[in-house]
Every structure is written in structure tokens, then in C-alpha cells.
Amino acid sequence: MRKTHLRTTHLSLILGLLLLAVTGCSSGADSSPTEKIDAGPVALRRLTAEQFSRSIRDVLGDHITVPSRIDPDDRRDGLLAVGATFASVTPSGFEKYEAAANVVTEQALDTKHRADLVQCQPASATTSDEECATAFIGRVGRRLFRRSLTGEELDARVAIASAAAKALGDFYGGLEIALASLLVSPDFLFRIEEAEPDRRDPSITRLTSVAMASRLSYLLWNTTPDDDLIAAGEHGDLVDDALLAEQVERLLSSPKLETGIRSIFSDLYDFKRFDDGLVRKDTALFPVYTQTLVEEAKEQTLRTIVAHLSADKDYRDLFTTTESFLTRRLGVAYRVPVPTPDGWEPYVFSDEARRAGLLSHISFNALYSHPGRSSATLRGKFVREVLLCQDIPTPPANVDFSIVEDITGELRTARERLEAHVTNDACAGCHTLTDPIGLALESFDAIGMLREEENGVPIDTSGDLDGTAYEDATGMGRALRDHPALGPCLVRSLYRYAAGRNEIGGELALLSSLSERFAESAYSVRELMRELVLSDGFRTTSGPRMAEEAGDES
Amino acid sequence: MGLPLLDCFLNSNGTALAQGAPLPVRFGAWMWGCGMNPDRWNPTTEGGGYELSVELQALDRELGTGAKLREQVSILSDFDVKLDGRPNFPHTAGLMGTLTGSLPVADYTVPAPTLDTIIAAEIGGLTRFRSLEMSCTGNPNQSYSFESQGVANAPEISPMAMYARVFGPEFADPNAGPFTPDPRLMIRQSVLSVVKDDRDRLLQRVGTHDKQRLEQYFTSVRQLEQQLDILLEGPPDLESCSKAPTPGQETLGTEVGESMSTNLLMADLLSFALACDQTRVFSMMFSDRISGLRQPGSSSQHHQLTHDEPLDPEIGYQPEATEFVFASMEAWADFVERLAATPEGDGTLLDNCLVLGHSDVSLAKVHGITGVPMMIAGSAGGALKPGVHVRGATSPTTRVGLTIQQAMGLNTESWGTRSMEATQPVSEIVA
Known part of the structure; x- marks a missing residue:
């Protein structure tokens, strides 16, 4: 019942937007996305x-x-x-x-x-x-x-x-x-994010200058605002376009931005599971595994992301880059020499190492695996849902798994087992989406170590990502890098992270425009952050969230 | 030796404190994931003295008192979770249906408060801790104790941390000589009263969604105030109360041996906590609903096995997956046995407990939610008859929840929604 109500709301917002577009209200197409948008609610x-x-x-x-x-x-x-x-x-x-x-x-x-x-x-x-x-x-x-x-x-x-x-x-x-x-x-x-009528146009509800200080600081630095920012907030600067822009420049050029970037990607990739000790592996099957190893693997990926994005490189290249950081312990798992005895050193993987792009890192492959075996399905689901923002339905409750039962022991690789799913209509819908991606990563075992075969059978990592064929994980990374949904998906995720909720209908046009600008900026995440915090999506709201919405998000 | 409770303080039956204060009755839920094999788990005979099925052999234990464990445990089979056309979200629908009386509309959402929090709302205010949540999965983020979707009670996963929380320096040990209240407790109370002063101002500044969240926050502040009040009153005046010994070596994880060992250590601490009336409500997650239990050296976990392991055509079940059913029933028996090992009044602590053992599904392979397995250990201070097997004849699982609420003294006439609404308690187990 509530759901219907919400949908109706979305619809009227979309209609409102269309009307605006027809009457040509988007006046400021010059510097930042200033389309009139209907931003969603705020909550504690x-x-x-x-x-x-x-x-x-x-x-x-x-x-x-x-x-x-x-x-x-x-x-x-x-x-x-x-x-x-x-x-x-x-x-x-x-x-x-x-x-x-x-x-x-x-x-x-x-x-x-x-x-x-x-x-x-x-x-x-x-x-x-x-x-x-x-x-x-x-x-x-x-x-x-x-x-x-x-x-x-x-x-x-x-x-x-x-x-x-x-x-x-x-x-x-x-x-x-x-x-x-x-x-x-x-x-x-x-x-507490407080809002007030905008004095220039009382039909618009904006976040107060004081609330903007916290919103900016926790998004970009993931910590409490410094004295300067609180002062700017209390002085009313952060509801002034020019003064806000000034503060935003200061925040974006601070070394604390690295913390903000780290936190965004940790949250998006569910890396907290490493900290909570939930990425456990069977020590008999994986003698190299220790809690320290997987924590360092997490750190490796975060360092790679921060270095890449701080240098303002193309976001998409994260999925093909061979530049990273290693410790000696990680070197053992990657089977590459790491001269530095303690701590971290920058490292560029050679082609032979077959470690191009974030998805070839130990972190992802260990996180999206079971304790005793890899999971092409979990890995594929992660790429579809988190990196491409495509929904994968949950499996039907009464699905007949007997089809994938390996009674004879003849299904020896993940591909053979999963291809059994695809012959079944009830399974195929989702597994054709997830599995080809995950199978490209089958050359990495449950702790992300390279392997050539599974149960004595060579692993076939070839596949196709929405029309782009590849032979292996490196090729899949390239296909992902060029996937049209990759950039817009980061925009959507970052928006949700900034707003603390899913986008609503009245914000979709803003997301499209942010995505276009993200592309125009050669996928600069710093540029995207700037555009986002200066947009009305970040600065305005429909008001406080109503109780009916609680618990009805699916 | 501190304060022995003289026999004259007890009534002639030794079951109640003098001046009409009865021994406290406690409720707990103990959950294992991924169910059982119905044909091998459900007993074939009904009533008292039921025949133990093959998967319930763990209950064939002799207690310290000479009684049989099975005589303390009722089996509730053939009670169903009814979907009313809602989706059977795998491992969620059965769990939420049984614990909340309602079916979720989205995957892994909480449609209503869980039984333990319903009971804690009534009796949780009488003790230092409103409730204690525990888990043997090593996951600090998940328990099956919810007031609502956004209000989930996080579990203790480490016996050492549980020990520190309940029996740390704050605990007033009845055997530690004369009691002097710690002045720091009163200073901590003053901190809380300052916080409470901000309540009205804050509530005016927020919308209805946040009002509910802030009200919950202030309820929690009041709970801590009460905790401090109880600590200031001095040691509990209960004969069976003594400070728990420091727990033994812990290894957290989901290897089945690790979870079983955590379960034992937690049961031990809990029995001391209950005997000292530190709480009257608890819940234990032995394994996740998507059970991550595994054997060392195996590439598969319990949940995966229930789906991937072939049915052995000779025996008609999945042998490797079924090993985890046996292990879960052993762990359940360990837990209940430990409560029965603490003497209380003229019986044991278990006599004054009501522990619901349950799973999220019956046959995990097909996510079965008909005949969701449930057991009740203890007689709730005489309110229940233990050791009975009752077949529910496809009536809703909520009848068990309703019976539990009534046995715990709640004035609940009906419980659950739509086809899950129950008005008839399970009279066969009511004393």
C-alpha cells in the first residue's frame, strides 16, 4: 500500500520535471547543473x-x-x-x-x-x-x-x-x-540536517548554512568539520554560491580528501567486512590466508584507488590499471618479489602477473568468495549490482537445485557447474547476467591467488560482457572499463552516499546531467564531487523524512 | 561466603522468595540455521514420553539431577508459516514468520518486533540488562533480535566481552563482602540527566521519521539510568547467584567446533547471569539462517551443502549437510543442559526458564516453511508442561509464540497477522 503511494509520488515528480523541461526552466546551463530539481527528504x-x-x-x-x-x-x-x-x-x-x-x-x-x-x-x-x-x-x-x-x-x-x-x-x-x-x-x-526556506525563492527548501558544514565535511573528509568550516557555516557563507564554492575548493584540495575517498569506496565495496573479521578462509585449503593478509589486501586496493583518483586519473582506468602497492606478505600471495622488507611500496604488475585492474586484486576475490571456494556468482553479482548498478533478483525460493547436483562428480569446474544453471529457465535469467563476469575471474581462487586449473581441468576464462567478448580477467576488465553504465553508476552511488538515501524521481535529471559532466571531465572523480556538492541535489530538500517511509525500502 | 539465603526466606516449597516475590521466569530464543530433514527429525509418537527420532538423539542425555534431558524439552512439529501469497524469501520468510508473526514484504526486512523484544518490553525493565543477545557466528552485526527494522540488538560474539560486560568491575558480587555503592555511578547518572534535558528541544526540530528514532534513543538512555539504579542497590539477593568464573579460551569462527565451543562458553556465562537476575530475556544465534557452519578443510558450508549436495538415493537425504543438523542439535542440548545444571529453589534454573529452540526452515534444500522445527525447553516457573511432542496439524507457528507470551505472563489474546494470526495456544504444553 505504501509502495503504491510512493510510486505515485515519484510519478508526479517526474511529470513535474517534464513540465519544467517543456517550459524551458533550466536557465543556468553554463557552469554547474542548475536544473530546477525536486530533491528528496533529509533525516538524522x-x-x-x-x-x-x-x-x-x-x-x-x-x-x-x-x-x-x-x-x-x-x-x-x-x-x-x-x-x-x-x-x-x-x-x-x-x-x-x-x-x-x-x-x-x-x-x-x-x-x-x-x-x-x-x-x-x-x-x-x-x-x-x-x-x-x-x-x-x-x-x-x-x-x-x-x-x-x-x-x-x-x-x-x-x-x-x-x-x-x-x-x-x-x-x-x-x-x-x-x-x-x-x-x-x-x-x-x-x-541533524536542518532545512529552511531559501530567501531568494521561499518555494525552495534549502539546508541551513550550519547543516551544510557537516554535510560537506562528512562527504569529503568523513569527519567533523574543522573550525574554519563551522565558522563559515555559522556565518551563513555556505548558502552563498560564491562563498560555498570557495570552501569547496579548500576541502577538495585538503589532504583529508584522501580519507573521504577511502571511506566512499570502502562503503561501496563493503570493505567493512574485512575489519569485522568476516572474510575468513579455510586454513587447511588456503595456508597463505591470515587475517593480516586480507586486511593488507583491503589496504592495497584502497591505496590504489586513492593514488589513482588523487592524481585525477580517469575513474574507468581503475579497472585496467596495473599500478598498485604491495607489502612483502602480499607479494607472497601474488607470487611476485617485493624488495621492501616492512611496509608498503609502489608496484607495477607485469603482463605475466595477470593482475590488471581492481578486480584482479586479492581483496575483491577473497571478499566475494566462500571460505572454501571461489564464487563466480557472487563476483558477477558484485560487478553487476555495485559497479554497473544493475539489479539482480534474488533466487526463487522453490528453485530445483537438483539440476546442478553433481551426482557423478563429472562437473569439475565452476563453469561446468554453473552452465548447468543456464540450461534451466528459472535460473538462467539471473545466472546469464552474473556468471560470465564471474567466470572470467575464476583464474583467481577463494583468496585471489592465481590458478590454471580446477580439479585437474584447465579453467576457461573467456566470455562476453554485454556484447564485448574477452579471453580472460584482463579482457573483462577492459570491457568493464568501456561499459556505458560504469560512469553513471558511480554517479548514482556517490549521490546516494552524499544524500544518505536512494535518489527519487525528481533527482533523475540531475543524475543524468552529472553523468554527462563526469564524462566530459574525462571521468575525474574530484570534478564529480565538486559538481555534486554545488548542485541543488546536495543543497536543497523536500523537508524532513516522514515516518511512513521507514522500513519500506526494499 | 557472603549472604546465604536462609531457608526461612523461602516459602515451604522453596520456589519463591518470601514476601511473595517469586523466582524470576526468563525467556530466551535459540536459533540454528538451515533446518533439518523432516522425516528424520519429527518424532513419530505424540504426547509425553515421545520417541526420540534419529536427528533428536542429542536429547537422549542424562542430566546431573538424574532426569532425562528429553523430559525437559517439548517438540513442536508440523506448525507452518503461512505466506498468504507473499513471496517465500529464502531463509527470511520462515524466520520472520515464526519470530514476528508477520511476513516480510521485502527480502530480509523485519515486519514486526521479534518475540524476545515483545517480552523484554514487559519484563526487561526489572533487571540490569533489558536483554542479552549472543551469537556463535563471529559476526558482530547480526542477531535475530529486532524491535523494528532499524532497531536491531547487536549480539555479543565473544565470551570474554560478554563476561566483561556482565561480570566486570561494575558487577556487585554477593560474595565479595560488604557492599559500598560506587560514587562514580551517581556521577554517570548526572551525565544522563543532562542528555535527557535536550529531549524536548530536539524532538521539536525533527520530522516524524526521526522522532521515532530519537524516542528510541531516549528509551535507551532511560534503560541505562535504570541499570545504574540497580547497580547502586547492591548485589542481587538470590541464593543461586555467584560471580561467573572467567571464561576459558575462545576461538571465534564458523568452523562447527568453534561455534559449538562458543555456545558452551556463552551458556555457562548466561546461566550465571540469569541466576543473578542480571537479565530475564536473551537470544542466541547459534548459526546464521544461511548457515555458514563448516568442517575444517571442506570447501563447502552448511547452507551450500543443503542446496548443492546430492540426495543419496540409498538413504534419501544429504549426508554431509545432515552432519550439521546433528551438530546443531548437540549444541542445543549443550545449551539446555547447562541451564539445568544450575540449582535454583527446589529445582534448577531451567525450571524457571522458557527457551524456544527454532530454525528458519524445515527442509533447507527447498526452503520449506511448513513444519518449521521448534522446541521449548524448561517449564517457565510451572506455567508449562515440559517433555511433550505436539503436532500442529499445519496450524500457524504463531500459536507457539502466543503460548510463550501467555506463559511469560503477558496479556496477549492473539498474535500474528492475516493467516498467521493465532488465538489458540498450544494447550497440550500448558500446565
């Missing part, structure tokens, strides 16, 4: 575990070890960034946040670091000092809440700091309490 965004940790360390000090045992992130529609606009805080989750806050405040204000952090000297270290406490809480609170504290918020925290300082006979003990109250507050744990 719970900090992801990574944002929680980064924000704390940014504000309170890099020496802090932030507990990783907090409420797990919610992944929806393939992104933690989308799940974050649905996640709440369970009782056990809050218990963990409070425990984490206590651990963090103790480290932040330990005797070694308190002077640097507090920046004022209390009259006495054994009792309260309201002036110093007020200065500290006000300054740190502003970074954590991403806005200045209200008088009430500040007073309440100075009061508990004073009471605790007196009770404990410790000024810094009092500050710990006030700091803990900031860290467990919903104003820290959730990013």
Missing part, C-alpha cells in the same frame, strides 16, 4: 563507527584509541551511508556508547595530554573552575556538535563539571564528566 544521520572514531580523534587527539565495540552500522541498499539515516540507538548500543565515552574522556584528559587539550589553566587542579571549564566545553562542544552550544547546553555541562570536580576533588575529573555528556548526546551521535 547516525555517525558510522568510522565517523564516530575519526570525529573523536580529530577533536580530542590522535593518541586516543576509540573502542570499536559500539552499535554496529546498518547497511541498507548497499551503503552504510544510507543505513545511517535509519539507524537508531538500542539499549545495548547506548550502553556501549556510554562505555566508549568514559574510555575516551579518560585518555583525552590524562596527565600527558590535558594541557594541550584544555588550553587554560584552572586556578586549582583539585576543585572546580567555571571559567576554564566554560572555555573548554564551549570550544570542544562546538567541534563535536558541529555548531556552537546554546547557553543552556553549555550551562548544564559546566554545572555537572563543577559538581563532579568538587565531589571528586579533581578539576579534570569534572571535565571528563562534561565531555562524556557531549559524547553520548544525540547532537553528537546523530548529524
Whole structure:
């Protein structure tokens, strides 16, 4: 029922858009995509575990070890960034946040670091000092809440700091309490994106300048805004076209952009599963496998992406590039010599290594495999869904698997087993989409090591990607690189990541226009980010999300 | 020795604390993935003293009390999840139907609160922890305990972490000498009261979707306040309560031996936590609904085997996949046996528990959701008759959920939606 309602809404938005197009309202086709669009709703965004940790360390000090045992992130529609606009805080989750806050405040204000952090000297270290406490809480609170504290918020925290300082006979003990109250507050744990009527055109609802500061910072740096950005937000600069553009240039040229890029691709590729220890392999079948190996494999891929995109190279070439980074441990798994004994070195794979493009990395092949065997289907599904944004339906519940039962033991390779699917109509619909891609990657086993044969039979990696034939994984990477859906799919994913939700009908024209511009910029991801954050899709909204939408996204 | 509960504090049956306070009754769910082979799992005889089927042989154990484990476990076969034309999302429809009484409209979505959270909403406020969730899968992100789609209770996956949470420095040990409240607890309460002060201002600033999420957040804050209140009250006054010993060596993972060992360590900690009334609601995910259990050195996992392994024409089932059914039933028996090993009142802790053991499907090969296997261990403080086999005759699985809610003292008259709506409890197991 709800679904029908939503569809109707989409339809009317699309109709509205068509009307606009007919009446020629898209006036500013000059510098940035300024088509009038109907952007979707905003919702509270719970900090992801990574944002929680980064924000704390940014504000309170890099020496802090932030507990990783907090409420797990919610992944929806393939992104933690989308799940974050649905996640709440369970009782056990809050218990963990409070425990984490206590651990963090103790480290932040330990005797070694308190002077640097507090920046004022209390009259006495054994009792309260309201002036110093007020200065500290006000300054740190502003970074954590991403806005200045209200008088009430500040007073309440100075009061508990004073009471605790007196009770404990410790000024810094009092500050710990006030700091803990900031860290467990919903104003820290959730990013609140407030909107207001645009003064130039009150029919448009825009994000407030203060809300824009957080939105920009978490998208581009994946952490809390710095003092400059908060000041710009509070000064109203971020709802001014020119001043916004200035800040965006600053954010895009900061070294912190690398963190932002890393986080985007980690989320998109579901790399958190490496951190959660969920990429496990059978150690008897894969003696090379260790948790450290797969974590380094993840790091290798992220380093490759960051280096490539920071140099403003063509996004599509990520799927053909032989440039990467290796450690000696990874070198063993790749069977190539790595001279550097400890740490990372830049590495260019030779043709003989047969490692061109991200999809030839250990990370993907290990992630999209089972503990004991590779999976052409999982790998193919990943490429279709995540890289090309094509939907693969879930298998029917009553599917007859007896067709792929290998009673005689004659089906020895993945291709032979999977080709059995394709002879069955119920299976063929999906497996003809996923399997040819995955079979090209069958030369990589369940931990991504090269192999020539499976169960004594040579592996055939040839296939076809939507009309482009290839012989092996390298050829498949080239076909993927040239696939027309590759660029627009990244645009869609990045938009969802930025907005914290799936696109709605009123935003489709914007996505098309962003995709065109992405192509015109020779697929510069930095350019795409700039276009995106300056667009009305990022700056405006229909208002707060209504409760009916919750839980009805599929 | 700290505070022995003198016999005069108990009534003549030794089943209740004096002044009318009965021993607490606890509810838990224990889930294993990928079902069983119906013809080999369902007992052939009904009622008390049912004949153990081949896949239920794990229940043929003698307890420390001399009783048989099977006498403590009721088997509920032939209860169905009804689709009403909705899709049978593999491994999701059966799980959600059984645990929530409703069918999902999209894959892996949560249509309604799960049984454990329904019960925790009633009795979770009486204890330090509203509920405890555990998992033997090593996955910190997934349990089958949901208040709603966005409110999922994350599990403890490590027995050491579970120990630290329940029996760490905060735990008031009844055997540790005179109790002095920790002043830090009161200071922590002041932190929470500052946070709560922001509630009204915040709720005014957000839309209806976020209002619900913030209300949930503030409910969680209140829960922690209550936790601190209970800690300030001092050690639990229960005869069977003592601090759990530090758990043994843990190895997390989905090799079947690893999961079974985690299950045992968790059951041990849980029995101490329950005896000390730290919680009255728990859930355990022994294996994922898409069971990742595997044998070391094997290229296949349990779930894959249920689909890929040929039926052995001689025996009529999948031998390798079925090994995991046996292992799951052994793990279930381990879990229940551990609860029965803690004496309480004039019986055991298990007598005052109601543990629902269940899976997501019957025959995993075809994602069967008719005859979803369910078991109930314990007699819920006398509310239930244990050790009975009941055939549901294709009535909905929700009848079991309804029976559970009533046995736990909830005023639930009916439960479930559409064809899953149940109004008739399973009277055969009601005492």
C-alpha cells in the first residue's frame, strides 16, 4: 500500500520535471547543473563507527584509541551511508556508547595530554573552575556538535563539571564528566540536517548554512568539520554560491580528501567486512590466508584507488590499471618479489602477473568468495549490482537445485557447474547476467591467488560482457572499463552516499546531467564531487523524512 | 561466603522468595540455521514420553539431577508459516514468520518486533540488562533480535566481552563482602540527566521519521539510568547467584567446533547471569539462517551443502549437510543442559526458564516453511508442561509464540497477522 503511494509520488515528480523541461526552466546551463530539481527528504544521520572514531580523534587527539565495540552500522541498499539515516540507538548500543565515552574522556584528559587539550589553566587542579571549564566545553562542544552550544547546553555541562570536580576533588575529573555528556548526546551521535526556506525563492527548501558544514565535511573528509568550516557555516557563507564554492575548493584540495575517498569506496565495496573479521578462509585449503593478509589486501586496493583518483586519473582506468602497492606478505600471495622488507611500496604488475585492474586484486576475490571456494556468482553479482548498478533478483525460493547436483562428480569446474544453471529457465535469467563476469575471474581462487586449473581441468576464462567478448580477467576488465553504465553508476552511488538515501524521481535529471559532466571531465572523480556538492541535489530538500517511509525500502 | 539465603526466606516449597516475590521466569530464543530433514527429525509418537527420532538423539542425555534431558524439552512439529501469497524469501520468510508473526514484504526486512523484544518490553525493565543477545557466528552485526527494522540488538560474539560486560568491575558480587555503592555511578547518572534535558528541544526540530528514532534513543538512555539504579542497590539477593568464573579460551569462527565451543562458553556465562537476575530475556544465534557452519578443510558450508549436495538415493537425504543438523542439535542440548545444571529453589534454573529452540526452515534444500522445527525447553516457573511432542496439524507457528507470551505472563489474546494470526495456544504444553 505504501509502495503504491510512493510510486505515485515519484510519478508526479517526474511529470513535474517534464513540465519544467517543456517550459524551458533550466536557465543556468553554463557552469554547474542548475536544473530546477525536486530533491528528496533529509533525516538524522547516525555517525558510522568510522565517523564516530575519526570525529573523536580529530577533536580530542590522535593518541586516543576509540573502542570499536559500539552499535554496529546498518547497511541498507548497499551503503552504510544510507543505513545511517535509519539507524537508531538500542539499549545495548547506548550502553556501549556510554562505555566508549568514559574510555575516551579518560585518555583525552590524562596527565600527558590535558594541557594541550584544555588550553587554560584552572586556578586549582583539585576543585572546580567555571571559567576554564566554560572555555573548554564551549570550544570542544562546538567541534563535536558541529555548531556552537546554546547557553543552556553549555550551562548544564559546566554545572555537572563543577559538581563532579568538587565531589571528586579533581578539576579534570569534572571535565571528563562534561565531555562524556557531549559524547553520548544525540547532537553528537546523530548529524541533524536542518532545512529552511531559501530567501531568494521561499518555494525552495534549502539546508541551513550550519547543516551544510557537516554535510560537506562528512562527504569529503568523513569527519567533523574543522573550525574554519563551522565558522563559515555559522556565518551563513555556505548558502552563498560564491562563498560555498570557495570552501569547496579548500576541502577538495585538503589532504583529508584522501580519507573521504577511502571511506566512499570502502562503503561501496563493503570493505567493512574485512575489519569485522568476516572474510575468513579455510586454513587447511588456503595456508597463505591470515587475517593480516586480507586486511593488507583491503589496504592495497584502497591505496590504489586513492593514488589513482588523487592524481585525477580517469575513474574507468581503475579497472585496467596495473599500478598498485604491495607489502612483502602480499607479494607472497601474488607470487611476485617485493624488495621492501616492512611496509608498503609502489608496484607495477607485469603482463605475466595477470593482475590488471581492481578486480584482479586479492581483496575483491577473497571478499566475494566462500571460505572454501571461489564464487563466480557472487563476483558477477558484485560487478553487476555495485559497479554497473544493475539489479539482480534474488533466487526463487522453490528453485530445483537438483539440476546442478553433481551426482557423478563429472562437473569439475565452476563453469561446468554453473552452465548447468543456464540450461534451466528459472535460473538462467539471473545466472546469464552474473556468471560470465564471474567466470572470467575464476583464474583467481577463494583468496585471489592465481590458478590454471580446477580439479585437474584447465579453467576457461573467456566470455562476453554485454556484447564485448574477452579471453580472460584482463579482457573483462577492459570491457568493464568501456561499459556505458560504469560512469553513471558511480554517479548514482556517490549521490546516494552524499544524500544518505536512494535518489527519487525528481533527482533523475540531475543524475543524468552529472553523468554527462563526469564524462566530459574525462571521468575525474574530484570534478564529480565538486559538481555534486554545488548542485541543488546536495543543497536543497523536500523537508524532513516522514515516518511512513521507514522500513519500506526494499 | 557472603549472604546465604536462609531457608526461612523461602516459602515451604522453596520456589519463591518470601514476601511473595517469586523466582524470576526468563525467556530466551535459540536459533540454528538451515533446518533439518523432516522425516528424520519429527518424532513419530505424540504426547509425553515421545520417541526420540534419529536427528533428536542429542536429547537422549542424562542430566546431573538424574532426569532425562528429553523430559525437559517439548517438540513442536508440523506448525507452518503461512505466506498468504507473499513471496517465500529464502531463509527470511520462515524466520520472520515464526519470530514476528508477520511476513516480510521485502527480502530480509523485519515486519514486526521479534518475540524476545515483545517480552523484554514487559519484563526487561526489572533487571540490569533489558536483554542479552549472543551469537556463535563471529559476526558482530547480526542477531535475530529486532524491535523494528532499524532497531536491531547487536549480539555479543565473544565470551570474554560478554563476561566483561556482565561480570566486570561494575558487577556487585554477593560474595565479595560488604557492599559500598560506587560514587562514580551517581556521577554517570548526572551525565544522563543532562542528555535527557535536550529531549524536548530536539524532538521539536525533527520530522516524524526521526522522532521515532530519537524516542528510541531516549528509551535507551532511560534503560541505562535504570541499570545504574540497580547497580547502586547492591548485589542481587538470590541464593543461586555467584560471580561467573572467567571464561576459558575462545576461538571465534564458523568452523562447527568453534561455534559449538562458543555456545558452551556463552551458556555457562548466561546461566550465571540469569541466576543473578542480571537479565530475564536473551537470544542466541547459534548459526546464521544461511548457515555458514563448516568442517575444517571442506570447501563447502552448511547452507551450500543443503542446496548443492546430492540426495543419496540409498538413504534419501544429504549426508554431509545432515552432519550439521546433528551438530546443531548437540549444541542445543549443550545449551539446555547447562541451564539445568544450575540449582535454583527446589529445582534448577531451567525450571524457571522458557527457551524456544527454532530454525528458519524445515527442509533447507527447498526452503520449506511448513513444519518449521521448534522446541521449548524448561517449564517457565510451572506455567508449562515440559517433555511433550505436539503436532500442529499445519496450524500457524504463531500459536507457539502466543503460548510463550501467555506463559511469560503477558496479556496477549492473539498474535500474528492475516493467516498467521493465532488465538489458540498450544494447550497440550500448558500446565
